[in-house]
Amino acid sequence: MSLIIDFFTYPFLTQALFSALFLALLCGLLSPIIVTKKFAFMGASISHGALLGVAIGLSFFEISSTQGSFFLFLITLLITLLAVAPLALATFRQRLPSDALIGLFFTATMGTGLLIHQASGSKKGDLLSYLFGNILTLTTFDLILLGILCAIVLPLFWLKRPHWMLFLFDEEAAAVQGMPTRHYHFILFFALTLVIVAGLKISGVILINSYLLIPGIFALRTAPNARSTFGYSIVFALKATLLGLFLANALDWPVGATLAVVQVLLFFLSIGYVVLFQKARQ
């Protein structure tokens, strides 16, 4: 019980709890879209591209202060958006670049980021915190930022679910019907980049993909219809976050890694339960 009370006793844990829950809400909402659009590798590519922005930002700003966090976020977002813009253009209407091109993109951005960090930013911040996530680096700004993102992104996607559903089911038919599918494509990329950059301190470049994929895969396999995939995915992400944070605190495990492993375990347990439940009903 005291392990639960910890989250409301220590301010950094309270901050981590609410930041992670906000991130779970955002990723849970976007996840079914990313999985359906087959953008899994693209999400990894954006998060790795973000490392270049972080490395450049760390050359100029300290991450421990709220002001430093704000400018670091801004510069990371800007650089990541610039880096992923060609990929967003190339993927419109299924003109997917080859896997090799995406691989080239993220190894180039990540490699350059590491070199820049080594040359200029290594004394100001720990890049490892961004690779695997570190809730100790979270500031009040990060919490407010994730809260604001929830207030903007959630209505944009949740209230427009039927539009997103048609866009996901058949983009060509949606375009013929008069839907501005190009806008939807770029809004998705923009929201994805925002969420990834804002969530780096919690899950890290490498592990944030678990948030972007596993809730969506779970929802698409278990939800009875398209509309409820969003709700299923969000609830899954929230449950995994609460369990992951509790375990990380109780066992003194790294948060990013614990969240990723808990999501995978929860996924297999839930799918197993659903399969058994369906068999029992038959």
Place this chain on the structure above:
Amino acid sequence: MSEVILKVEGLCFSYKPGDEVLKNVTFSVHAGEILGILGPNGGGKSTLFKCITGQLMPQSGKITFFEEGLEIPRPAMTYLPQKDFANDSFPLTVHELLECARLPHALVPQEEITAALKRVSFEKSPQLMLRNLSGGEFQRVLLAKAYLSEAKLILMDEPTKGLDGVGQDNLLSLIQEFKKEKEAAILLIEHNIAQVLRHGDRLLCLNRTYHWHNERDQLEKNILEHTYHCEFEHLMIHETKGDILDHEHHACDHHHSNEEHSDQGEKE
């Protein structure tokens, strides 16, 4: 004559310079009319659809839409893809798809969805996922979506693909009724020549740089031969066998007697 809904004049399109997929294509479609589009694979049928829907920009030519005789920038349009074009991994239900028929403007109310499904004789639950429907059921649902969309221009890309003879007849009869009821202009791409000849009011025979457009009764054997680069008798053999011809098909070496059909392959 009924009002013109779509007019295409001198349309030219090529994906790369010197390789024209559409050359100087001219035709029109009227309200309450089915334009059957015939032609081999790679002959430019889908490219033509993409030009009409604005997904591809033609190099030259003019596409004009009309509403009540007046030129408009873009009409309400709907598109019926083949089943294999839709995203099977997404658990969209029949009800959810039909609800989206009038997007981006509004959602369709429940009672209209029920009436549309009844109209196309879809008897299963609207809560079924689309991926669990057969080809015929899926096309009926798409037709119900076209009913609900209130679109005056309907583009159908091989709606009978994968259906047996009875399924094809039933679906095309529904499309005929739909055309009359809604006074819609329908562009119908079909590989089955016999079905197009039966159901199309006008025809457009298309094979890249060659095209012919007129009323169905004006069609002659040599036009089909020219379109498919294949003798008419051979075409009928391909039709019976369900072969899909590509745009370069010509001079195949069939024997025409029935007993020899089965062991003769298509030879270029």
